[in-house]
Amino acid sequence: MSTSLVPTPPIKESLETPSTPQLGDLDIAGQSHSKRILGIVAQIPLIIWAVMVIFPFLWMIMTSLKTNQEILFSPWSLPDTPQWVNFTNAWTEAHIGRYVFNSVIVIAMSLTGTLLVSSMAAYVLARFSFPGNRLLFYIFIAGLMFPVFLGLVPLYFLMNDLHLKDTYHGLALVYIAYSLPFTIFFLVGFFKTLPEEIAEASTVDGAGPYRTFFQIMLPMAKPGLIAMGIFNFLGHWNQYLLPLVLIQSESKRMLSQGLGMLAIQQGYQNDYGALFAAMTITMVPSLIIYVLFQRRLESGLTAGALKG
């Protein structure tokens, strides 16, 4: 999905990352003193940028607990009494609860589908040689180069004709299809690194190709699947353009879409507190996932740039 999270990575420019000692850890005579000074001077831009990143989010959370009056007339001060009611208003009256429910349903389908379909295709592309293997791989990867915008109009009518527009499963299918290029690209690389012998041994033991895949290869590929699971969860959770076009009934909106609609309608009945509460609710899952899986997520997100 090239709309929000990942910019579309261009094709293959190889760059391996061997583990060399950190350059900065090295104490070369004469540099340690200047390094200490650099370390202190460098703190200034770093602190400024960190404040620029953290402060707006803190302000958002703080604002979500204030009354409308406080938001408009004292934007800097802490709330007198935390207005938890903003969260209940956002959840029920601004329909955020409904949107969360919709998003969870679609993502449950799209994430399972993406991982299953991509891992099967990637496994075959990585481990079996057959005519057209490379060509197929490149056709999938080519999907990374194209802007989603190109196909938007025909996609809209296709979904309409197939009666998939405005349905959860229709949107999930589209999410899966647009997640395939990157997920397959990543998992092909992953399956190639798994040792050949274990799969062979299981075949010798009489396990069929399906059992070999589901009981041996998939468990071994777990780290790669988790990386792609997190990556695609965020991509689907944050996706805006596709639901904007493909979901029309208000009751079926995805969370990002519903939130964006609130923004465009200039806030929910001018209830700014509820609007900020809605933003906070939408941010929380991403925040939790980021805190829990920070390293893995980083490597997943940057894999396209380094290996690709």
Place this chain on the structure above:
Amino acid sequence: MQYHKYRIVIPFLLPALILYAVFVLYPYTRAFYVSMTSWRGVSANMPFVGLDNYTRLLNESRFMDALLRNGQLLIVLPIVTISIALLFAAVFTQGGSGIMGSGFYRVVFFFPQVISAVIVGMLFTYVYNPTYGLLNAFLRLIGLGSMTRAWLGDVSTVLWAIAAVAIWSSVGFYMVIFMASMQSIPTSFYEAAVLDGATRWRQFRDITLPLMWETIRTALIYIAIAALDFFTLVQVMTGGGSSASARKSEVAAIYMYNEAFTQSRWGSASAVGVILLILTLMLSVVLMRITRRETYEF
């Protein structure tokens, strides 16, 4: 294993191929045809008009202005984003464990990348708000009250206010990529340079930059492609509507969205999609060419 090979190859590939062909390849190829019709979506017949949509678009000042804004973003976004990201990456890599809290900074800087562009856009709509927004309040606080304005309502600042948000949210991402690339450069190169009396700047210019050039090129193309899209932030922060200030931030993707979903000019909208595709491909090729350097094996 060979004898049963296709018993697994075909069923395993088929679901992915069908989904990809139906929902990705078909719409992409179909767009080329739709772009040569004057289809309005109401009837089944699609009058073929050849390249009319394209010539009309290229003569329409509103579209060309939108495209020109993508062009401006295309120059500013990569330069600013890459410079800041390189600076931070260099500080962390060369400073190493000498930089206090480097792990903390890294986690914080990367964070905006995982947050939905919708939230980021909404948040900054309020940061830029003329009456109770953070930015104006901050400017007054440091005595620059004369600079306060309605950042998103002012035709001269709206596009750059939005561009700043895009930079803000992606610097951490590119910093992490650059750090990984810098860390793969063998330390012996720097040891040798230090023995030769090279300054930090010389080390950066003559060792770090050339050896991580491939990664910078990749980043450049990433950002360039993002600059050609730029839909979500603009849509969320201005509504993508037709107020004077929203018009001043209209990019090609917004123009296309309105052609399609408010004007029902499906043929014309598809033509915009094709133009964006051609520009994306051309840009990738051109950037690959002009940034070509000798690559160093190490």
